[in-house]
Amino acid sequence: MRSTGELCDINRHSYMLDAARIAMAQPVVQRLLALMRLRTHHPAFEGEFELRYSNDTSVDLGWRNGGHFCRALVDLRFRTTTVTHSDPVGGGEISFRA
Structure with a gap:
């Protein structure tokens, strides 16, 4: 500095x-x-924000654009985040822990 x-x-x-x-x-x-x-x-982020669920220990939020989606489930109790999104190339769904 x-x-x-x-x-x-x-x-x-x-x-x-x-x-x-x-x-x-x-x-x-x-x-x-x-x-x-x-x-x-990811094309989902060109769409609309969704707050799917929220309480004191978790939040489920994401974005949707037509058939494309990307969402994150944040679990504060277990300190995990699971990201699930549509596969814009091959179709289907991809999920991973972030």
């Missing part, structure tokens, strides 16, 4: 190229990149 003058640099790490390659290979980073690609390219 002192060298750049940017306040937000206080909580950022500056990676050298080799360290960035290693960090990018980590499973958590790969999962985040997959979620970003899904959010950027």
